[in-house]
Amino acid sequence: MYKLIKPILFQIDPEKAHGMTINALKFVQKYPKLLPVINQLFHYENEQLHQNIKGIYFENPIGLAAGFDKSCEVPKALEHAGFGALELGGITPKPQPGNPKPRMYRLVEDAALINRMGFNNLGMNKALSNLRKYSYQIPIGLNVGVNKTTSYDARYEDYIKVIDTFKNDVTFFTVNISSPNTKNLQSFHDKDEFSQLCEAIQSYKDKQNLRVPIFIKLTSDLTLDGLGQMLEPITQTFDGIILANTTQQRDHLNSTNRHETGGLSGKPLFNRNLELISYAYKQTNGQFLIIGTGGIFNTTDVITMLRSGASLVQIYSSLVFEGPGLTQKLNKQLAQYLKSNGYNNVSEIIGLDV
Numbered sequence: 576m577y578k579l580i581k582p583i584l585f586q587i588d589p590e591k592a593h594g595m596t597i598n599a600l601k602f603v604q605k606y607p608k609l610l611p612v613i614n615q616l617f618h619y620e621n622e623q624l625h626q627n628i629k630g631i632y633f634e635n636p637i638g639l640a641a642g643f644d645k646s647c648e649v650p651k652a653l654e655h656a657g658f659g660a661l662e663l664g665g666i667t668p669k670p671q672p673g674n675p676k677p678r679m680y681r682l683v684e685d686a687a688l689i690n691r692m693g694f695n696n697l698g699m700n701k702a703l704s705n706l707r708k709y710s711y712q713i714p715i716g717l718n719v720g721v722n723k724t725t726s727y728d729a730r731y732e733d734y735i736k737v738i739d740t741f742k743n744d745v746t747f748f749t750v751n752i753s754s755p756n757t758k759n760l761q762s763f764h765d766k767d768e769f770s771q772l773c774e775a776i777q778s779y780k781d782k783q784n785l786r787v788p789i790f791i792k793l794t795s796d797l798t799l800d801g802l803g804q805m806l807e808p809i810t811q812t813f814d815g816i817i818l819a820n821t822t823q824q825r826d827h828l829n830s831t832n833r834h835e836t837g838g839l840s841g842k843p844l845f846n847r848n849l850e851l852i853s854y855a856y857k858q859t860n861g862q863f864l865i866i867g868t869g870g871i872f873n874t875t876d877v878i879t880m881l882r883s884g885a886s887l888v889q890i891y892s893s894l895v896f897e898g899p900g901l902t903q904k905l906n907k908q909l910a911q912y913l914k915s916n917g918y919n920n921v922s923e924i925i926g927l928d929v
């Protein structure tokens with residue numbers, strides 16, 4: 576079905592096509608009788624894929640990556656689309672329009688996207704009221720960012736504001752310091768700034784006795800040394816690490832859009848992010864939660880990321896190229912792989928290649 580729609584969809588500006596998808600999902604949400612139909616089309620369940628991680632039950636390891644549903648507008652429809660978890664957002668305290676359009680590009684020859692959205696979202700209060708319209712059966716995470724107008728020294732307070740606002744409504748948070756489209760955000764990867772951020776988050780957690788796990792999402796552009804230096808404070812402050820966000824590198828690309836400014840996602844990210852994942856797994860002796868993302872297009876990619884140390888994975892770009900049937904396909908084929916190789920549960924293959 577998607578093979579038929581894709582050529583038409585790819586004639587349309589990528590952000591417009593995304594808006595049409597969100598509208599279709601809003602329609603589904605408005606007519607709850609359609610939800611079982613979506614479920615029938617995209618959902619696949621198998622006990623071998625179940626995991627309990629950080630006290631959270633994941634029916635399968637394939638999550639939706641941040642940035643697809645920026646303002647929590649369609650989580651109820653997405654819940655039925657076969658994902659093991661959703662990461663909504665990135666959300667900032669105040670609403671903001673993001674960067675001028677166009678700001679999203681397809682790189683068809685490279686199976687990649689470039690975006691410089693700049694945290695366009697309706698702000699935390701509206702996003703929260705959107706989220707509260709429904710209840711959910713799968714883990715709902717929230718990706719947290721910083722407003723463009725926030726002063727340099729007050730940036731970490733934005734994370735705390737959003738976390739505080741959503742603390743009773745989500746299953747996990749992701750502190751996003753890795754978007755390349757908000758000026759100075761990535762400087763949180765620097766040692767001093769990162770330790771200030773960790774202190775602020777830790778002190779908030781202690782004061783509130785916060786039970787919701789907080790993950791940190793890093794840039795794909797980190798060196799292994801840079802990642803190594805961050806791992807100690809990360810394991811002390813956070814409950815997991817997402818490796819990794821988009822890259823600003825443009826090596827070995829063929830598409831005409833390759834020179835656009837922004838974060839590159841999709842296939843070209845895969846090997847790089849895999850390297851970061853194996854390294855983090857090795858350095859933390861397999862004792863720290865890693866969520867893998869970046870360029871997962873097929874079941875071999877999923878298996879490779881899990882075997883390199885990720886306990887869960889997230890996808891975004893491949894949904895654009897392969898369509899919404901991908902989650903079911905990945906889950907089904909992963910379960911088949913586990914069965915035919917004698918594994919009882921997906922957790923048994925995590926880190927096997929490291």
Ligand SMILES: Cc1cc2nc3c(=O)[nH]c(=O)nc-3n(C[C@H](O)[C@H](O)[C@H](O)COP(=O)(O)O)c2cc1C
Pocket residue numbers: 640641642643664665666679688690692694718751754792819820821840841842844868869870871889890891892893
């Ligand atoms: C249009 C777009 C918007 C995104 N917005 C966010 C965001 O708000 N926060 C975030 O942490 N990552 C964001 N991402 C990054 C994705 O969550 C994901 O980490 C990245 O695209 C790599 O995965 P992929 O290759 O499967 O797309 C965005 C990606 C795209 C393509």
